Amino acid sequence: MLDPRLIRSELDYVVAQLARRGFKLDAVRIIELEAQRKDIQVRTQTLQADRNARSKSIGQAKAKGEDIAPLLAEVGKLGDHLKSAEQELSQLQTELEAIMLGVPNIPHESTPDGKSxxxxxxxxxxxxxxxxxxxxxxxxxxxxxxxxxxxxxxxxxxxxxxxxxxxxxxxxxxxxxxxxxxxxxxxxxxxxxxxxxxxxxxxxxxxxxxxxxxxxxxxxxxxxxxxxxxxxxxxxxxxxxxxxxxxxxxxxxxxxxxxxxxxxxxxxxxxxxxxxxxxxxxxxxxxxxxxxxxxxxxxxxxxxxxxxxxxxxxxxxxxxxxxxxxxxxxxxxxxxxxxxxxxxxxxxxxxxxxxxxxxxxxxxxxxxxxxxxxxxxxxxxxxxxxxxxxxxxxxxxxxxxxxxxxxxxxxxxxxxxxxxxxxxxx
RNA sequence: GGAGAGGUGGCUGAGUGGUCGAAAGCACUGGUCUUGAAAACCAGCGACGGGUUAAACCGUCCCAGGGUUCGAAUCCCUGCCUCUCCGCCA
Missing domain, CATH: 3.30.930.10 (Bira Bifunctional Protein; Domain 2)
Structure with a gap:
């Protein structure tokens, strides 16, 4: 597998190098998926952070013997949003990984160019x-x-x-x-x-x-x-x-x-x-x-x-x-x-x-x-x-x-x- | 094949629902001490992703995959693997 960071930061280079061995990397598709991935990952992580914070405060309230019912009500809908975001993210990651697993290695600079x-x-x-x-x-x-x-x-x-x-x-x-x-x-x-x-x-x-x-x-x-x-x-x-x-x-x-x-x-x-x-x-x-x-x-x-x-x-x-x-x-x-x-x-x-x-x-x-x-x-x-x-x-x-x-x-x-x-x- | 136990950081190993990413020890790194080393003492020390000039910070990860829950290393289900005993076998 190639370094995902190399593909993100040096996509043109990677495409050119892979072309040397006759492999056509679908750069457009990767850019598209990457953008989506980033977007959804940020969204998911924000939701996760929110949930974690609320859960923590529930725990603290409970420890003090306070009433936690209102806090529970607040957190109610969060779960569904989070679940769907997580699912979407993992789907994207699976798709990206499937593509990455099918990409061959980049030929070394000392490897001569050629077709067959x-x-x-x-x-x-x-x-x-x-x-x-x-x-x-x-x-x-x-x-x-x-x-x-x-x-x-x-x-x-x-x-x-x-x-x-x-x-x-x-x-x-x-x-x-x-x-x-x-x-x-x-x-x-x-x-x-x-x-x-x-x-x-x-x-x-x-x-x-x-x-x-x-x-x-x-x-x-x-x-x-x-x-x-x-x-x-x-x-x-x-x-x-x-x-x-x-x-x-x-x-x-x-x-x-x-x-x-x-x-x-x-x-x-x-x-x-x-x-x-x-x-x-x-x-x-x-x-x-x-x-x-x-x-x-x-x-x-x-x-x-x-x-x-x-x-x-x-x-x-x-x-x-x-x-x-x-x-x-x-x-x-x-x-x-x-x-x-x-x-x-x-x-x-x-x-x-x-x-x-x-x-x-x-x-x-x-x-x-x-x-x-x-x-x-x-x-x-x-x-x-x-x-x-x-x-x-x-x-x-x-x-x-x-x-x-x-x-x-x-x-x-x-x-x-x-x-x-x-x-x-x- | 039958019965039982267990899978936690580089390693050993504690932790059975709420500041636990996780005690302690070993290893490692830095420092003190020493002519130097060892020992001793002090401090630091997980991985991955995002973020940052760098940090802060956020997320994920305690075999894997599902589930319960506001919240799971911890509870439930399935799978895989390891160990012990019995059986069988080259």
Whole structure:
């Protein structure tokens, strides 16, 4: 959520900034509602003050043993006026809040302008696209040849966009998770955290998935209206919801492995083959809760932490700065890491690292006590994938495939796989 | 699933219809003392919204949502959550 005061005082600026990302803010409507709100709020508060004063004098009169009947008569009508004013006010506030919850974050000044992913800007590359002296297969063929990847069985068990992994492939998938968690906790200063995979509406509203993106979520058919998490970002960031964090505990850095569930309504027809786009996938997520002045530095650092995973795995990649039209709803600045997929002859997203500044914090009421002011102030939140495990496996299947159909095991994974150096063809 | 207890400021915790936004303690901030620190003592100290140059001041908030009342942290209803005991269970 944006700062309501910013919208009130710098409406033109906000409108212009949101236009950069293709969002049209209904300024006229907001001005209108704000004016009404102010008017009714003043009226309501005047009535409340009046009621409070009268009630107080009734109490005092009663204490002295005076007759309170005339005072009661006086206050009689006040209640009705007050009630209707209060109702009107809360209706307006609800409407204003609904609008505010649907307004995306303002792009950071360093976020390049642009309309779509075609306008994203390449920041740097690492490694050279892998060369092969034989015909490269895509990860589906490599995986099936190894007898480790099976989409037909998954379709039987559930439906499309699920995968069954077996044997060495399943083991490598698990090894990747251990490797990533160990790396981030041992070398990058993150605390491992385990969280629920089912969350309530408040949590999803806090990180920005609700109310606008319910279609992308799997909702449970229960009384509590629970949802499966689309990313660990939701439960992990909500750890600090409604909290005032001690300065000594800042920053907080969490590394978390969870499955992610995405309905992705609207993505039909994209990446239908293979493991790129699934309803269920594993991810190791990095989340940082930081002081406002540190958040952009934290984004650079966090992006670097995700990059090191790719470097250690020997997977070529590039870093893209998403343009204003392509960053997510809650984000002010986002870097995507794109890994080289030889079969597609292109780079594909494998991590997305974002700074949300205080956008999520405001929804979450996540604050820290600034020692300089002594006051609670909103924190900044930063997160990113470190990495998407399924897609990392895809990248390994494609980049480490051998002419004979076997799969080399990246060196850093070998200790996680009992010293195995190659996964043999089935 | 059954029975009971409870949800109050950053934390612990008192408060059962009328100057209660709320005792006390801890934490924190400032001061005295000290070479410095600690201790001790004194003072200050909730959040949010409105208002103000700043204050004063006004409003809302004692889990959430309804209700009773001139007036609710306090009474009633519903929901959520936590704890204890019993049962069941990986």
């Amino acid at each position: 992913e075609n306008d994203n800007v390449e920041i740097r590359r690492w490694g050279e696209p892998t060369c092969f002296d034989f015909d490269v297969k895509d990860h589906v063929d490599v995986g099936e040849q190894l007898g480790g990847l099976d989409f037909d069985t998954a379709a039987k068990i559930t439906g499309s966009r699920f995968a069954v992994m077996t044997g060495g492939v399943a083991r490598m998938h698990r090894a990747l998770i251990q490797f990533m968690l160990d790396l981030h906790t041992r070398e990058h200063g993150y605390t491992e955290i385990y969280v629920p995979y089912i969350v309530n509406k408040e949590s999803l509203r806090g990180t920005g998935q609700l109310p606008k993106f319910e279609k992308d979520l799997f909702k449970l058919n229960d009384e509590q209206e629970y949802y499966l998490i689309p990313t660990a970002e939701v439960p992990v960031t909500n750890v600090v919801r409604d909290e005032i964090i001690d300065t000594a505990d800042m920053p907080r850095r969490f590394a978390c492995h969870t499955p992610c569930f995405r309905s992705e309504a609207g993505s039909y027809g994209r990446d239908t083959r293979g493991m790129i786009r699934q309803h269920q996938f594993e991810k190791v997520e990095l989340v940082q809760i930081v002081k406002p002045e540190d958040s952009h530095q934290a984004l650079e650092a966090l992006t670097g932490h995700a990059e090191i995973v790719l470097q250690k795995l020997g997977l070529p990649y590039r870093v893209m700065a998403l343009c204003s039209g392509d960053i997510g709803f809650s984000s002010t600045k986002t870097y995507d890491l794109e890994v080289w997929l030889p079969a597609q002859n292109t780079y594909r997203e494998i991590s997305s690292c974002s700074n949300f500044e205080d956008f999520q914090a405001r929804r979450l009421q996540a604050r820290w006590r600034n020692p300089e002011t002594g006051k609670p102030e909103l924190v900044h939140t930063v997160n990113g994938s470190g990495l998407a495990v399924g897609r990392t496996l895809v990248a390994i299947l494609e980049n480490y495939q051998q002419a004979d159909g076997c799969l080399k095991v990246p060196e850093v994974l070998q200790t996680y796989m009992g010293g195995l150096t190659t996964i043999a063809k089935a």
